[in-house]
Amino acid sequence: MDNASIELKCQCVNCQLKALFFSHLESDELARVCSIRKEHGYASNDLIVRAGEEVEDFFYLKEGLVKLHLSKDGDDEQIITIAKPLDFISILSIFSSDRYKYSMTALVPSVVCQVDMNIIHKLAVSNAEFGFDLMKRLSASIDDILLETMELKRLHLKGKLAFILLKFAEHIYHSNLFELPVTRKEIAEFAGVSTENIIRALSEFRKDKLIRISGKEIEILNMKSLVQIAKFG
């Protein structure tokens, strides 16, 4: 099978995973990966992986939005980050542990591309260029997450909220007008503050004409001020 016919099985445009495979693998390896990869659709709030489950597949987010989160006994929930299309979502745990240390949940209807972890392992061990490239991409992802986490930790309530709103506007939707894919409670769990205070701060941003809110719809009206708040607030 030549690369052209393999493309029929791995036909997603802009797929980073495909780019990774196609730039390093031989035709027969490519054919194998493309034929065994699975796509799985998830509805909003569907649990994709529960912390503690065995790492069997390598996950890649094709469409939708997924939250990576930690659950401490019962109610105490923390969101590590929110992944967007073309993000690797198997990041932590996958090489260092045989079990997931965090959970993944779809925030909106999402499509995940899965490849058997053993295949990835074998390819990485047999093809060093591939393995090195994979490592580079994964370490870039987790670097970003850690730096984002440190930034959120540094900021006060309004700064955290502004930072998160800007993440949606600039990094996820590329628009000043978007539908919030999360509840106020989830924003709070990401920011690390109480739900009520997120609601209050949203109201204040509205009163200060920084944003417009109608339900889940958010429009950023004063980007400059919001950026200032996300930096120093």
Add this chain to the structure above:
Amino acid sequence: MDNASIELKCQCVNCQLKALFFSHLESDELARVCSIRKEHGYASNDLIVRAGEEVEDFFYLKEGLVKLHLSKDGDDEQIITIAKPLDFISILSIFSSDRYKYSMTALVPSVVCQVDMNIIHKLAVSNAEFGFDLMKRLSASIDDILLETMELKRLHLKGKLAFILLKFAEHIYHSNLFELPVTRKEIAEFAGVSTENIIRALSEFRKDKLIRISGKEIEILNMKSLVQIAKFG
């Protein structure tokens, strides 16, 4: 040169980096790495790497303690984590960027083992087993750091302080009695709270007979309570 004579040049007991090399590399590669590796000593408060500098060497902490930290314009300092002997301290940035995104500073007199990054690159690309093992270890390190950061983010002031004291006692010094290698200000920068409140909380821990303090010397008197506070406080 056989492995026995190479050991003379790479003679550190318990060196994780050596273990990594010896389990994957051929004698000639080993000899090369062991001959070009450099050891560099740093005094307390010496800056090892400043954020923004080029990534040239792979760093491994042989002796001492090193803080990984971020500096925002002037005074605003954040400690990402504190590395202990046998930890990889080149973790973030090293594969995803050609420049460091964080700084490293010795907290106590420390010895760092450095290996030219190009050599590590070449070995990882030419020897997939080695590369994969390296990746596993690095991803384990950064996983731990991210989970530690999330834990600190979750806790209140006293919980953060208890968590940090327990890190010193259980993970760094393996003793209930130890000399603090950091100032109160640095504890605050790690916890993400004000210096005054760290000092106050330390005083309260002392009044509550959880710890004994004399200057930099700390003794944990009530481990059980401190563990409780580090979990739920």
Add this chain to the structure above:
DNA sequence: TTATATGTATGACAGATGTCATAAGTTGAT
């Protein structure tokens, strides 16, 4: 040595944040 900065400690106070209560809107299941 003195002098200067830095670190530790504590009190007072203001401001930020969390908790609790309440109410209305929204969603989802039956």
Add this chain to the structure above:
DNA sequence: ATCAACTTATGACATCTGTCATACATATAA
């Protein structure tokens, strides 16, 4: 359609945390 559960919203209040001031101790440099 109806009910229950969740979400959003707001006020009141307690508590936590940060800031400022002050004092003393300790380290560092001239």
